[in-house]
Amino acid sequence: MIPLPVMDRCCRSEPVVLDHLSYSAIHSFRTCPRQFLFRYVLRLPDEQTFSSLVFGTAFHSAIECHFRSILEGQPLLDLDTLLAIFWDAWHAEEKPIHFNKKEDLNSIGHLADRMLRAFQASDFARPEGRVIAIEEKIRGVVSDSCPEFVARIDLITQTDEALFVTDFKTAISRWNPAKLEVAIPQLLIYRKLIEDMTDGLPVKLNFAVLTKRKKPILTVHQVEHDSELLATTCQRVDDVWHAIQEGGFNPVPSPAHCPRCPFQETCRTW
Amino acid sequence: MPLKLNIGLSQKVSDANYGSRGASVNVELEVESALVAEPGKLQERIRQVFHLVRTAVTEELNGNNGNNGNNGNSSPPPSSSGNGNGNGNGNGNGNRQHQPTNGNGQRPAASNGAKHRLATVSQVRAIRAIAGRLGSDLNQLLHDRFHVNRPDDLSIGDASTLIDDLKAQAGT
Numbered sequence: 001m002i003p004l005p006v007m008d009r010c011c012r013s014e015p016v017v018l019d020h021l022s023y024s025a026i027h028s029f030r031t032c033p034r035q036f037l038f039r040y041v042l043r044l045p046d047e048q049t050f051s052s053l054v055f056g057t058a059f060h061s062a063i064e065c066h067f068r069s070i071l072e073g074q075p076l077l078d079l080d081t082l083l084a085i086f087w088d089a090w091h092a093e094e095k096p097i098h099f100n101k102k103e104d105l106n107s108i109g110h111l112a113d114r115m116l117r118a119f120q121a122s123d124f125a126r127p128e129g130r131v132i133a134i135e136e137k138i139r140g141v142v143s144d145s146c147p148e149f150v151a152r153i154d155l156i157t158q159t160d161e162a163l164f165v166t167d168f169k170t171a172i173s174r175w176n177p178a179k180l181e182v183a184i185p186q187l188l189i190y191r192k193l194i195e196d197m198t199d200g201l202p203v204k205l206n207f208a209v210l211t212k213r214k215k216p217i218l219t220v221h222q223v224e225h226d227s228e229l230l231a232t233t234c235q236r237v238d239d240v241w242h243a244i245q246e247g248g249f250n251p252v253p254s255p256a257h258c259p260r261c262p263f264q265e266t267c268r269t270w
Numbered sequence: 271m272p273l274k275l276n277i278g279l280s281q282k283v284s285d286a287n288y289g290s291r292g293a294s295v296n297v298e299l300e301v302e303s304a305l306v307a308e309p310g311k312l313q314e315r316i317r318q319v320f321h322l323v324r325t326a327v328t329e330e331l332n333g334n335n336g337n338n339g340n341n342g343n344s345s346p347p348p349s350s351s352g353n354g355n356g357n358g359n360g361n362g363n364g365n366r367q368h369q370p371t372n373g374n375g376q377r378p379a380a381s382n383g384a385k386h387r388l389a390t391v392s393q394v395r396a397i398r399a400i401a402g403r404l405g406s407d408l409n410q411l412l413h414d415r416f417h418v419n420r421p422d423d424l425s426i427g428d429a430s431t432l433i434d435d436l437k438a439q440a441g442t
Contacts, residue, residue: 071396072396072400132390133391
């Protein structure tokens with residue numbers, strides 16, 4: 001149940017005050033403003049979570065440790081260590097985890113094993129140059145009329161030629177051009193946020209996408225900077241923030257999103 | 271009875287030749303006491319003043335001194351009521367003031383085109399870890415080579431250099 005004072009506050013037409021925005025917050029509002037309200041304004045805890053989300057978080061933890069060992073000059077972590085890190089992160093999840101059909105801890109473990117092997121075998125696991133940042137929170141201005149933006153950038157590396165910013169994704173299947181196009185604005189915003197890190201070097205933006213298949217494949221997609229698209233993206237952020245300020249938190253029911261929403265029960269009784 | 275807000279921000283950036291420049295701005299202003307009963311509005315007011323202060327500090331560090339307006343990335347913040355006074359100062363050598371993260375483990379903002387961001391959290395952590403393994407006197411090393419007291423105060427470039435050197439010492 002939502003505490004009454006919280007409901008009361010929400011029902012008043014006060015402007016929303018947020019410390020910061022993030023790409024996932026913007027995405028959440030555009031997907032369903034009601035979900036955004038629950039998560040980012042009222043800060044309600046998720047009722048449940050989904051195996052794919054927990055998997056992604058746990059996998060990120062494992063590769064974070066991999067790159068941290070490189071930065072700190074330690075020997076590369078072996079598969080067993082990476083799997084142990086994966087499971088530690090998995091078991092740290094306190095909310096009930098909703099599994100997909102034909103999925104259980106055993107199949108999750110096999111998938112993590114296959115994907116970590118594919119990751120270790122990839123060039124992405126041994127970046128050229130220096131590792132500068134891993135899972136780094138970067139804060140900055142995307143639009144003057146919005147709260148500051150916070151991004152958690154998976155990996156920043158530097159060579160003599162360029163600064164490389166990489167966002168790591170796990171995905172059911174390989175990304176096609178359409179999927180990549182939808183994701184590009186996220187990296188453009190990241191680029192804007194790290195402008196003062198570049199030291200005059202050109203910035204190269206990458207998505208590293210690892211598929212959750214029997215034979216996982218890791219593909220690095222290079223993204224070209226597009227200042228026009230960045231301007232459009234910043235304008236969209238601005239538009240979303242204005243919509244948030246106007247308090248338009250109506251739900252957008254969708255067979256694609258509602259079954260995967262962590263606030264299904266709260267939404268029904270709201 | 272008026273409510274008094276006192277808001278300040280200090281920041282330091284690295285210069286070439288191991289130097290650094292720092293600036294701090296403190297603003298004190300009075301706001302309507304009724305805001306106490308409206309935490310949302312009070313928080314918004316505080317946020318506006320922080321925006322103002324952050325812009326002033328960044329301009330000072332960039333050498334703009336507020337003369338050339340914004341640099342395309344920041345705009346004047348919303349005006350706030352009450353009376354405020356800010357006082358920015360830059361010092362040209364070795365301001366040793368601590369540059370904190372912003373409370374969320376984030377390093378200083380990248381918002382206004384400052385040319386050098388301080389070392390990342392990952393770099394700071396790596397420096398501490400490697401120096402710890404080597405048993406190095408990190409404070410002495412930082413002071414002697416980079417004229418700073420903490421790895422957090424290094425630039426990204428200096429942090430990378432130090433990490434490379436420490437790794438070489440460690441034989442990795």
